[in-house]
Structure formats: C-alpha cells, structure tokens
Amino acid sequence: MRRLVVCGALVLLGSACGSPQQAADTSAIPIAPSTTTSSAGSAAPVPPTSPAPATPVSTRCTAASLAGEVGSVDPGAGNRYATFVVTNTGSAMCTLSGYSGFQLQDGSGQPLPTDLQRTEDPGPSPVTLQPGAKAAANLRWTVVPTGDEPVRGPCESEPAKAAAIPPDETEPMAVAWSFGPVCGGGKIEISAFYPA
Template sequence: MSRRLIACGFLGMALLVAACGSEEKTSTGAASVPVTKQADLSAAPASSSAPAPPPPAASSAVEGSTASAARCTAATLSGKVDQGDAGAGNRYAKLVFTNTGNQPCTLNGYSGFQLVAGSGGEVATRTDRTTDPGPSLVTLAPGASAMANMHWSVVAQDDESVEGPCEPEAASASAIPPDETAPVQFPWTFGPVCGAGTIEMSAFYPA
C-alpha cells in the first residue's frame, strides 16, 4: 500500500514538472511572435519614406537656337566707324558691327573694306591686316557688337599732293563681314586716307 502511494506521488510530481516545462515553452514561443511582428511593422514605414528618384536632367537645348550659330551676314548687321585717338598725322578708329537679327551669329576674321565716293565710285583703298588681335571666333547675341581696330595716315606719301587732299575724300564706306560677299554700308566722315588709301585693320573681337 505504501509503495503504491509512493509511486503515485512520484507520478504526480513528474506530471507537474512536465506541465511546468510545457508552460515555459509555450510562454517563450508566444513571446517570440510579437517580436517578429514588430520587426515587420517597423520595416514598413522605412520603405515608404525612401526618397523618390531624381527627375531626369533637363535638356540644354533652347527653343529657337541651334547647336552652332550661323555666320553673321550683311542682312543681319549694322555697321559704323567710331573715331578714336588722333595725333602726329595718325588716325585711329574702330569698325563696329552690331547684330540686328533675332538669332546669335558669328564673326571670325577680318572685314573687307572699301571707301566709296559720293558719286558711288570706288575711292582707292588698301587694307593691311594686323594681328593685334588676330582671328578668333566671336559670337554675337542679338543686339551685341564686335569691333576691329583701324589705323591710317593723313600725311601725304610718295607722289601724293601736299597742297591739297592727298587722296579723294570718301562719302561712305562698305565693310564686308568675314567669309561673306555682300557689304554693310555706312557714312564715312573722317576725310581722305593718305598712302593710297592704306588702312591697317585687326580681326574682330568682342566689343
């Protein structure tokens, strides 16, 4: 009888221990579920707050423009000569071209130049090109200007008259843009050009 009671006691204790172990495992497993779910929930806002991809780069092309501007022509230029310094029989001035068109254009090099009499005939003219400055590409926006340096003498040379004008006096001038054939015309008010109409002229540069 006592042995049976003892056996029952041991059996009861074993069941109690097993039950406690089962509760601990169940509690541990139940506690791990919220941790897993919490990790999943905390990841969701991070993905929704990721920065949006940058917009595509804007095109550098501007409406109405071209990859390279065309040459300036007489049709889109106005011209004039601005008087500069004078002294010791020398005259200095600047030939000025202004873009009167609505698109950029380019000048690169020297102008052709011709003095013109009041009757429309040509007056002796010779241009000597200088390299101060030399040729370089100049882009003129609408309304912008470029200029070229000019120098000539008013002192009679060789067999030119010293009693009167050394050469016939021009009333106007024609200047041809580089690499073009049609001239830009404007008044000439600077008197005769001695030395058979020799004018030193530089290439164009930005005004």
C-alpha cells in the same frame, strides 16, 4: 463525404469554403510587381526624364544682320585711329571670326583707292554676338601724303562711305565715312573683330 470533412476543418480554422470555380478565379487575380525599396524601406521614386534643353545654334553674322559705323577718331602724329563697330541687329545670335573687308567709296558708290592691311593685334578669334551686342575692329590710317601724292590739297579723293564685308561673307554693308581722305594710296590697317 471527404470534401465535407475538409471544408468543415477549414471552417474551424476561420477560412471560407467555396466552389472549385471560385478557387480558380482567386488564383487568376494579378499580383502587382514588387517595387525596389530604399534602405529605409519605402519605394524609391523614379524622377521623370525630360529632354536636355536645346543649345541655340549660332550662325555667321551677315551684312543683313549687322549695322556698322566708324567710331570717334583719335589723331596722332599724322595718323588717325578709330574703331569699326558692328551691332547684331538680328533676332538670333551670330558669330564673327576674323577680319572685315573695307572698301572706300565715293558718294555714288564707286570704289576709291583702298589698301587694306591686316594686323595681328588682336588676331582672329570667334566673337559670338547676342541680339544687340557689339564687336569692334581697330583701324589706323595716315593723313600724310606719300609717294607721288600731292602735298597741297587732298592727297586722295575724299570718301563718302565704305563697303564693309563681314568675315567669310560676300555681301557688304554700307558704312558712313566723314573723316577725310586716306593718304598712302588709301592704306588702312585693320585688326580682327573682338568683343566691344
């Protein structure tokens, strides 16, 4: 009787009555968690996070990824000036830092007298080469016989090529040489690589 009175009162208030099971089912309905709202009252969207782009890894340039050549030669007072230019022919970027090895050779690849001397202008600094990019090193040598070198005819045997080894590497690349003998016992001054 008391239940009927309570239900009757709820009907008058505009609410529906149901069985105790319906009331239990209603209380079990999950409620969505509240969202953080901005000062304007709307839900603040959370942007999706994406991983940071990977930084390309640069490795040392090797003879296999470089092509080298001695550029045009400028004469001056018994000296010759040129640049040794290397190009990254690989598919990935690489880095040079320091000085190239440079050994003069005859046509059959036998070494000729070479006295390679490093200069500090410019000194060593890392040079990163994208595929197709170039770096250069300055070269200077003399064509004036010194010491007991003959003053008539070639002062030294004439090189046909040079074996150039990139910094911190052991395998050489072949570089053509068509600039005549190098006097002074094959003395060549070379700078560190710089961007070309």
